[in-house]
Amino acid sequence: MFSDLRAPSSLEKARPHHKAKNARSKRFLTNRAPKVVENAKTAIFVRGSTTSQVILDTLKDLYALKKPEAINFTKKNEVHPFDDETGIEFFARKNDSSLFAVGMHSKKRPHNLILGRTFNYQILDMIELGVERCTPMREFQTQACAIGMKPLMVFNGEGFGTDPQLIRLKSVLMDFFRGEDADMVSLKGLEYVITVTASPPSANGETGLVFFRAYTTSLKKSGVRQPRVELEEMGPALDLRVRRVRNPVEDMWKQACKVPKELKQVKVKNISRDGLGDKYGRIHLGKQDINKIQTRKVKALKKKLDDRPAKKQKTDSAAAE
Template sequence: MRRAKTRRGKRFLENRQPKVVENDKTAIIVKGGKTSQTVTDALADLYALKKPLAMRMKRHNPIYPFENDVELESFAVKYDTSLFLFGSNSKKHPNSLVMGRMYDYHVLDMVELQIENLVKSADFDSAKVPFGCKPCIVLQGTEFEKDESMKRIGNLMVDWFRGAVIENIRLQGLELVISLTALERKIYLRVYRTCLKKSTGTSPRVELVEIGPRIDFAVHRTKFASESLFREAMKQPKQILAKKRKNTSTDVFGTELGRIHVGKQNIDSMQTKKMKALRGSKNKEAPTSSFD
């Protein structure tokens, strides 16, 4: 266990400790031993989408994630990152990206995606969105629901692209749309910017303008965590879980109904205020009248 020698070091170690509400997930972008221009452009565009929750390593690192992931895990410990993107180019695996996530600084899930087609964001003339914009992620295709491996890949990509966790967002803040379409073991990535136009109704009319990048991926190798480990990684602390309210139910109209249990009441002992005219005398008997 490392001990801090300065106040700055103490704050640094406290920031690394487990928390009830964890920090936003950051990603590390790593280049392999050999990369092509296609891989370099894809890494740069995906890094721009993830900013500011991302850091990019400039040097080449001869790593083979599916054979040995120790070096990636060491980067996660050093830079305190829970997501990674590794790009490389080889004869067996040309123009490949490995996207993955960590749990407790160990690789949890990762998937190898081969780039079949790439159009850089710089090739689009449309205006770009600012960095750090909260994206609206759309998953399309039945494979994300029926195929178990594609379902896990979709979950991984949403975790990778979702950005910072926020509670509220205004309508004008939804500027970025990331579309992921699954079809025949391929994933088509499209990125759009929303334009709000005037309409006859109260809500504005929304138009989508493609801003790039446009990437077609082919799914190759995968490495997923076991179901037990995945459930453990998905656990939430008890402090942030909403407590179940007892004796409550909701009807078909969405109205919340509550049931109250009241103890036995003794009505005779209840103190009630009576009018003077209604008070009766304890000793005085009621008068009797006689008629001749």
């Protein structure tokens, strides 16, 4: 995989310790306390003070894809994350969320969508997108996927490996739809696919459009063991353009990506794995004497008569007489 930004690990709740007064508050604090393996990240979807129908449809469909780890705010809120962080950080602390999506609309920035992440209830990074076109899920005749399913995400385009803005967008989107960690993948459980395609940059160097599409999967008979997979567009279909990006502070990013000691693999001496997961071991043997190794008794390996010890040669001569 190309050099991609690491998504913040599960160690994302470095909170001060509070003493519980009763059993209910103890359960509440235990649920929010740092864990070795964290729960799936929750996202909040916030409406700005002024919104458009395009933004409302976008937030509604993204909320439908993110459920049940999502909280939708139906009332208008005076939030501007790039100008004032306090509003989003307050909502993140109150709802114990690590992801947020804010939709707003203005003459300067029409159909504006902001996606971001928080660490320790502080904004880690965020990216501002302009929704050029939105085809909501209700306009597609395809049946929507079940709630809580993990998607297969496909990123197309060279920009996701070279353009810093698109690399940041890929990292944020993967964190949004990551869900809970899974050790194995079942084809029957893979109900929908999200594709994100980046168009080539324009002649003046500006980042092109980013096409966000979602498809449902259906398994058909193929005559072999593996079924034939067909895709049917489910929606939403979004045409996005990157406007502004806020990168994380280096120290906060390192702390967010820190892996707990319990999850680090203990390195075993002389044992390694290749890219496919096959295990290889290296065995160290002592010095070997070739003359003592039992080999096939072929004529080429037998000692010559002159090379044998003198006592053995004398015995053979006496036997010949």
